Each structure stands twice: as C-alpha cells, then as structure tokens.
C-alpha cells in the first residue's frame with residue numbers, strides 16, 4: 001500500500017506537469033508525396049491513405065518547421 005503511493009505520486013506529477021511539453025514532442029505522421037503539405041495525428045487518417053510514399057513519423061515541431069499544417073480531416 002505504502003509503496004504503491006510512493007510510486008504513484010511522482011508518476012502523476014510528471015504526467016500533469018509534463019503535459020504541455022509532451023505535446024510539443026508529439027509524434028505526427030507526414031507523407032512526402034508531391035503536394036503533401038499536411039501532418040496527421042492519426043497514422044490511419046483518410047488524408048494519409050492516399051499517400052504515394054512511405055509515411056514518415058516526425059515530431060509536431062519538425063512538421064511545423066517544414067511548413068506543414070494540420071490535416072483537414074483532423075482538428
């Protein structure tokens with residue numbers, strides 16, 4: 001009982017406080033096909049199903065650096 005609580009508190013703390021940061025480190029999926037300018041949170045998104053190349057996993061930050069915007073199917 002006591003051990004459980006000792007473990008659980010730091011985990012909760014990291015989860016709550018690290019939330020803003022982990023959002024920036026989020027993985028998104030992009031297609032590198034011609035004319036592809038979007039990023040996707042969902043690997044199985046409709047927008048990615050038409051992708052002609054491999055689907056790449058990058059951080060959200062990186063996707064934005066590449067000038068990507070969020071896919072129209074997701075928001």
Ligand SMILES: [Zn+2]
Nearest residue numbers: 040045047071
């Ligand atoms: Zn999408």
